[in-house]
Amino acid sequence: MKTSNARRTVFACHECGNQSTKWLGRCPECGNWNSYLEEQTRSEPAGQAAAARRLNLKPAQALPLAQVRFAQTNRLRLAMRELNQVLGGGIVPGSLVLVGGDPGIGKSTLLLQLASEVAATFGQVLYVSGEESVQQLKLRAQRLGVEGDRLMVLAENDLDAIIEQLESSRPMLAVIDSIQTVFLGGVTSAPGSVSQVRECAGRLMVLAKSSHVPIFLVGHVNKEGAIAGPRVLEHVVDTVLYLEGERHQSFRILRSQKNRFGSTDEIGVFEMRDSGMHEVNDPSRAFLQDRSLSQVGNVVHVALEGSRPLLVELQSLTTPSRFGAPRRSVNGIDLNRLHMLVAVLERRAHLNLGEEDVFVNVAGGVRLTEPAADLAVALAMASSVADRALPKGTIAMGEVGLAGEIRPVTGVPRRLAEAARLGFGKAAGIQI
Ligand SMILES: Nc1ncnc2c1ncn2[C@@H]1O[C@H](COP(=O)(O)OP(=O)(O)OP(=O)(O)O)[C@@H](O)[C@H]1O
Numbered sequence: 325m326k327t328s329n330a331r332r333t334v335f336a337c338h339e340c341g342n343q344s345t346k347w348l349g350r351c352p353e354c355g356n357w358n359s360y361l362e363e364q365t366r367s368e369p370a371g372q373a374a375a376a377r378r379l380n381l382k383p384a385q386a387l388p389l390a391q392v393r394f395a396q397t398n399r400l401r402l403a404m405r406e407l408n409q410v411l412g413g414g415i416v417p418g419s420l421v422l423v424g425g426d427p428g429i430g431k432s433t434l435l436l437q438l439a440s441e442v443a444a445t446f447g448q449v450l451y452v453s454g455e456e457s458v459q460q461l462k463l464r465a466q467r468l469g470v471e472g473d474r475l476m477v478l479a480e481n482d483l484d485a486i487i488e489q490l491e492s493s494r495p496m497l498a499v500i501d502s503i504q505t506v507f508l509g510g511v512t513s514a515p516g517s518v519s520q521v522r523e524c525a526g527r528l529m530v531l532a533k534s535s536h537v538p539i540f541l542v543g544h545v546n547k548e549g550a551i552a553g554p555r556v557l558e559h560v561v562d563t564v565l566y567l568e569g570e571r572h573q574s575f576r577i578l579r580s581q582k583n584r585f586g587s588t589d590e591i592g593v594f595e596m597r598d599s600g601m602h603e604v605n606d607p608s609r610a611f612l613q614d615r616s617l618s619q620v621g622n623v624v625h626v627a628l629e630g631s632r633p634l635l636v637e638l639q640s641l642t643t644p645s646r647f648g649a650p651r652r653s654v655n656g657i658d659l660n661r662l663h664m665l666v667a668v669l670e671r672r673a674h675l676n677l678g679e680e681d682v683f684v685n686v687a688g689g690v691r692l693t694e695p696a697a698d699l700a701v702a703l704a705m706a707s708s709v710a711d712r713a714l715p716k717g718t719i720a721m722g723e724v725g726l727a728g729e730i731r732p733v734t735g736v737p738r739r740l741a742e743a744a745r746l747g748f749g750k751a752a753g754i755q756i
């Protein structure tokens with residue numbers, strides 16, 4: 325390519341990374357509005373092959389599938405069971421893992437704890453911080469009670485320098501906190517822009533694969549769109565984990581969104597305390613801890629997150645609307661799903677919700693994505709409207725159809741066993 329230093333202006337969608345030569349109001353790829361930002365790039369050959377050429381790697385050789393060695397035992401198994409499970413049984417050498425989440429949710433905390441565990445058990449770990457000084461890292465480490473000679477910290481933003489350090493030290497694990505704060509000198513756009521983030525991640529992917537060093541990247545979620553969202557990276561990396569939770573509540577859920585080395589939809593549950601992230605090994609019990617047994621508007625549901633059944637409490641409050649358009653507000657479930665359930669209750673169960681404000685909340689900051697939660701949501705609203713509590717010890721699970729029918733859900737035996745373990749003896753909506 326002769327044009328390698330020619331500057332050109334492109335517009336890139338900060339949500340999905342789609343590029344265009346002109347500004348677009350709506351991204352044709354992901355459908356987001358106003359997601360296009362202008363970027364200056366040099367038209368260098370992009371992608372992993374080019375990155376590999378820059379790293380002077382030999383091209384890979386084809387070989388018979390039968391000769392490919394795959395050792396499951398190579399995984400770095402962690403004592404942090406929740407994290408281990410979400411990763412599919414430990415850290416895979418050479419994998420590139422993205423950990424995304426809202427600001428302040430605890431990403432750096434979790435990864436510093438992970439780094440310290442790997443350093444203590446397996447060997448040297450390199451923790452690179454692009455946003456905090458080594459003194460700040462030390463302060464956090466002291467607060468978390470983390471130390472160790474094998475945990476190396478580096479405050480650096482220049483990816484070339486980071487890669488140099490990684491290649492010379494070949495640690496057991498590297499953490500880059502965060503991908504939006506590192507940059508490559510060869511790419512002219514600003515750190516955090518789509519081109520930078522994608523190029524940097526591409527380089528790290530090549531490095532991880534060639535050196536077998538597993539690399540964890542922190543990625544900020546930014547709804548305002550000033551920086552490239554982690555969705556730009558989702559295609560590039562092997563595994564995407566999201567740390568979720570309500571900021572004012574202490575539970576944090578680590579969810580695997582994509583995993584080339586394990587099943588997705590696995591979750592890990594943690595509690596955020598001053599001393600760091602603590603595993604919650606019996607989340608059902610923890611989530612129901614402060615439940616107000618059989619109160620009006622409260623229904624216990626058994627969710628199935630990956631292979632794990634989880635008891636959560638749904639709460640609904642309905643109250644006569646003071647303004648023209650009644651409010652529907654949700655926390656932890658999909659708003660469109662609520663609209664559908666309200667319509668079904670109105671038409672099929674003749675509940676009058678048209679002039680009621682409806683609030684639905686999942687206790688503990690859990691987010692439910694399965695339609696299996698429908699019945700619990702509907703019962704919670706019905707309970708609130710009727711001002712009557714459900715019988716004690718009842719759980720609900722079932723998908724609700726538009727005709728008002730209750731459809732079966734998967735994994736009923738596992739869900740029931742978990743409910744029984746916590747003393748729930750009656751189930752609504754079961755069709756086995
Ligand atoms: N003594 C403390 N000092 C600072 N933070 C504390 C303390 N105790 C608890 N925290 C919690 O740690 C959180 C910050 O966690 P952390 O830095 O790991 O988050 P993060 O996801 O990396 O954030 P960022 O997006 O800013 O990098 C704070 O929101 C706060 O709730």
Ligand SMILES: [Mg+2]
Binds near residue numbers: 431432433501
């Ligand atoms: Mg951080």
Ligand SMILES: [Zn+2]
Binds near residue numbers: 338353
């Ligand atoms: Zn897009």
